[in-house]
Amino acid sequence: MKSSNIVLKVVTGSYLVLFFVYLFLPLVFMSVVAFNTSSIPQVTPWEGFTLKWFGKLFGDSQMWDGLINSLIVAFFVVIISVPIGLGASLLLTRLQFKARNGLYAILVSPILMPGIILGISTFLFWDKAFHISGGLWTAIMGQSTFISGYCMLLIMARAQRFDKTQEDAAFDLGATHRQVFWKITLPFLRPALISAAALAFMQSFENYNTTLFAIGFEQTLPIYIGSKLRAFISPAMNALACIFIALTIAGVFVYEVMRRSESFKKS
Amino acid sequence: MRKFRQDAMRSFGSFGITFIWVTVGSWLIFMILLPQLIMLDFSFRPFLPLRKIGGPEDIYTLKNYIVLFTNEFHRAIFIKTIWTSVLVTTVALFVCYPIAFYLAKVARGARFAWILMGLIIPYWINELLRIFAWQLILADAGVLNKLLLAIDIISNPINFRAGNSAVIMGMVYAYILFMVFPLYNAIESLDRNQIDAARDLGSSWLRIHRRIVIPYAKPGIAVGCIMTFMLAAGSIAAPQLLGSPSSFWFSQVIYTNFECANWNQGAAYAMVLAGLCLIFIFAMLKIFKVDLKELAK
Amino acid sequence: MDQYVGQDIEIVDVGMRYEGSEEYAVSDINVYIKPGEFFSFLGPSGCGKTTLLRLVSGFLEPTKGKVLIGGENMRGIGPNKRPTAMIFQNLALFPLMTVAENIGFGLEVRGVSRADRRKKAAELLELVDLPGVENKKVSDLSGGQMQRVAIARGLAVEPSVLLLDEPLSALDLKLRQHMRTELRNIQKRTGVTFIYITHDQGEALTMSDRIGVMSDSGTIEQIAAADELYNEPETVFVADFVGENNRFISTVRTANNGYAVVETSFGQQLTGINPQQLSSGQQAIAFVRPEAISVLEDSKAGENIIKCKVKSISFEGAFVTIFLDIGGNQAFFMRRHNNGSTPFPEIDSEIDICFGAHNTRLLGTGTK
Numbered sequence: 001m002k003s004s005n006i007v008l009k010v011v012t013g014s015y016l017v018l019f020f021v022y023l024f025l026p027l028v029f030m031s032v033v034a035f036n037t038s039s040i041p042q043v044t045p046w047e048g049f050t051l052k053w054f055g056k057l058f059g060d061s062q063m064w065d066g067l068i069n070s071l072i073v074a075f076f077v078v079i080i081s082v083p084i085g086l087g088a089s090l091l092l093t094r095l096q097f098k099a100r101n102g103l104y105a106i107l108v109s110p111i112l113m114p115g116i117i118l119g120i121s122t123f124l125f126w127d128k129a130f131h132i133s134g135g136l137w138t139a140i141m142g143q144s145t146f147i148s149g150y151c152m153l154l155i156m157a158r159a160q161r162f163d164k165t166q167e168d169a170a171f172d173l174g175a176t177h178r179q180v181f182w183k184i185t186l187p188f189l190r191p192a193l194i195s196a197a198a199l200a201f202m203q204s205f206e207n208y209n210t211t212l213f214a215i216g217f218e219q220t221l222p223i224y225i226g227s228k229l230r231a232f233i234s235p236a237m238n239a240l241a242c243i244f245i246a247l248t249i250a251g252v253f254v255y256e257v258m259r260r261s262e263s264f265k266k267s
Numbered sequence: 268m269r270k271f272r273q274d275a276m277r278s279f280g281s282f283g284i285t286f287i288w289v290t291v292g293s294w295l296i297f298m299i300l301l302p303q304l305i306m307l308d309f310s311f312r313p314f315l316p317l318r319k320i321g322g323p324e325d326i327y328t329l330k331n332y333i334v335l336f337t338n339e340f341h342r343a344i345f346i347k348t349i350w351t352s353v354l355v356t357t358v359a360l361f362v363c364y365p366i367a368f369y370l371a372k373v374a375r376g377a378r379f380a381w382i383l384m385g386l387i388i389p390y391w392i393n394e395l396l397r398i399f400a401w402q403l404i405l406a407d408a409g410v411l412n413k414l415l416l417a418i419d420i421i422s423n424p425i426n427f428r429a430g431n432s433a434v435i436m437g438m439v440y441a442y443i444l445f446m447v448f449p450l451y452n453a454i455e456s457l458d459r460n461q462i463d464a465a466r467d468l469g470s471s472w473l474r475i476h477r478r479i480v481i482p483y484a485k486p487g488i489a490v491g492c493i494m495t496f497m498l499a500a501g502s503i504a505a506p507q508l509l510g511s512p513s514s515f516w517f518s519q520v521i522y523t524n525f526e527c528a529n530w531n532q533g534a535a536y537a538m539v540l541a542g543l544c545l546i547f548i549f550a551m552l553k554i555f556k557v558d559l560k561e562l563a564k
Numbered sequence: 565m566d567q568y569v570g571q572d573i574e575i576v577d578v579g580m581r582y583e584g585s586e587e588y589a590v591s592d593i594n595v596y597i598k599p600g601e602f603f604s605f606l607g608p609s610g611c612g613k614t615t616l617l618r619l620v621s622g623f624l625e626p627t628k629g630k631v632l633i634g635g636e637n638m639r640g641i642g643p644n645k646r647p648t649a650m651i652f653q654n655l656a657l658f659p660l661m662t663v664a665e666n667i668g669f670g671l672e673v674r675g676v677s678r679a680d681r682r683k684k685a686a687e688l689l690e691l692v693d694l695p696g697v698e699n700k701k702v703s704d705l706s707g708g709q710m711q712r713v714a715i716a717r718g719l720a721v722e723p724s725v726l727l728l729d730e731p732l733s734a735l736d737l738k739l740r741q742h743m744r745t746e747l748r749n750i751q752k753r754t755g756v757t758f759i760y761i762t763h764d765q766g767e768a769l770t771m772s773d774r775i776g777v778m779s780d781s782g783t784i785e786q787i788a789a790a791d792e793l794y795n796e797p798e799t800v801f802v803a804d805f806v807g808e809n810n811r812f813i814s815t816v817r818t819a820n821n822g823y824a825v826v827e828t829s830f831g832q833q834l835t836g837i838n839p840q841q842l843s844s845g846q847q848a849i850a851f852v853r854p855e856a857i858s859v860l861e862d863s864k865a866g867e868n869i870i871k872c873k874v875k876s877i878s879f880e881g882a883f884v885t886i887f888l889d890i891g892g893n894q895a896f897f898m899r900r901h902n903n904g905s906t907p908f909p910e911i912d913s914e915i916d917i918c919f920g921a922h923n924t925r926l927l928g929t930g931t932k
Contacts, residue, residue: 026400029467043410094278097271114501120537121302145298169656172643173670177280187660206393225395241396249392
């Protein structure tokens, strides 16, 4: 019994180590390359430490255009997807009707379909029906198609835990429907709405597949990265990846500090 | 219907009802249904020069679909895309199950938080860059070849990118989280007492997983597989960055069609890809005996 | 407390059938509830008492009949416009608001200023004996405190009628008994009409001015004060449901002067009160409360005497319940005080027991 426990511990431990090496080693390589003088992105041979790739990245106006476009698209995707997700989750959690399951299946289907299909159909639809050719607007529409679904699922998960008698109580105390919605229902859903907005922003900001087909000749940051990586690879992309990794780790760190101080305040 | 209207009125009032109609209605009609219908329409029309559109030759035809069977090159790519995606899904399932179980039932406190963070951080880095990282590893002069050469296992660099191996490795890496989290969610709600009870009854670890954890995690397995398969089959970044002409992917065929403005052919292939994913979804639901409603968990 | 004005409620011929359902959840409800009365609806779960409360509060509209509050017909008036306030079974306090915000909510939606709301909240917390908790979170309160906050929140909108939907059921026994007195006090202090629904007869009997007993079929069986309900049940359902009773299925032999003689299914003759004026040959059930039965002593004689055997004895502290065998499957038991000196009869011993004709109640098996 004892020896088998030790074996189990060793196996689990080494699996965990391997798993995280697998997960992080590629990112480490990628960051290291950003500081190598070599103009071909490679870890070895190490030709010397440099920051010139960051300078090159910041000097690239296309990168800035892509970044700005990405922020614009992500902003509108949040503005569109969160209300849609809210409306759909209210409809599906709060009302009983025959077509409920069918509607639910249709509304989650964009999540279960490859992004390129959404990109193609959005592009064709706006071109054909409204003569709006591919650009930021179609990218926003294409992305919102499935990001709304993610928002819906997130908000639904919380809405399902809502105690409906609270609305009854507020109504009974003289509130109008609108007051009940703004003062009772919405505050309860607020955490889910905030996470839905964050998720929508992230999903939009890093979307490649749908955007590639929907956006026509415009560029968002991922489209810019894609075209760079396919054409002539330069360590400037490693510099960009390095910035992403640093930002993510900083974000996680800040979140963790905030969470700890919050729980510290409580206790 | 009258009851539905009454309930709606009671729950939301006229303001709320309008809000729901506008949001859900525009999503459903302008973002989901009409675009798909237009694409379907496109896929059944022949590819014609602009001046002939609307003319006598612009009639519904199955031609765009038949090409998939007559064009050997496309057919081979399609079939390869399917089995390779299945392979990616299977590998991801085996790699992710232990970590999902560990996270859900074994890890506690600080260790749990660290592992969760470790899983999320790579996910926040753009998919393209995640795949690009593997380019650095798998290139002819990449880290892996350098390492293998240095310890004398090989005498010449291996060209990983010639076959599908680089693409597969990149995809497993890029989509791992879409497998871990559905599995984690499913296993997490399993009552630990069930595992303890089985162990108390003398069951081995392997049997506990086979008889208790895996059957319970079925909805999570189904969701994880559906997501991973869909992402793999529809992936365009991984084959673009890690592939070579010999490892062309079905999504690249579609992309090429659009690059040469043959929207009709592209739409038909997109429909085929959608159909493939739909079949896979239903197959998963059937195999794991899961209801569509459980997918949302 | 002069801002409160209790109003009367008139429920006239009310019936309620839910959409898509064949049967009426409640029917033929006729009740007049006086202003400032503490009125309870008592019935088993599923008898439609919650439906009735929601009809009064306005969450439901009756299929038939009408509800009048203060003489005004309430049809078409929503719950937010009625002079009623409801205390929900789960209390439905707003978890994201403080105690003061909860209590002030009804005033907030009416546009009352923040300062006035706080003043009112403090006043009401005083009234429900819970001063000084304005800024606490709801989740930091105990069960009994939440109860008081819920009542204060309901009273804040100065309702004429307070509707209480089994609000004590979540509390533990001790607190529940304490809250009964407390509720009754608050009702007396404010003079607001209370309508209370419960399946717990202890609650209904101790708190209410009058009680309406409802049966499973969604109709009212009897409306009476607590003692009358217990001592003079009008229907078989009430006799069975309220308190404990021995029941003997029997047939009427002779009837006169408000009394009748019946013969039970095991051949025993019993004399009892005949409130429904059943006549000879009719089916009846004879009810005898266990505490009305005593062991026959030589010195006194009762109207009804039965020979039986002691089956078992259950000791309950202040009381002793003695289960008796009188042949067949007839369940029969008596209850007497434990005075500490009178010995209990021995098990398997034969004894004679007796009870008065005025303690024996004969009720027909047909409805009413």
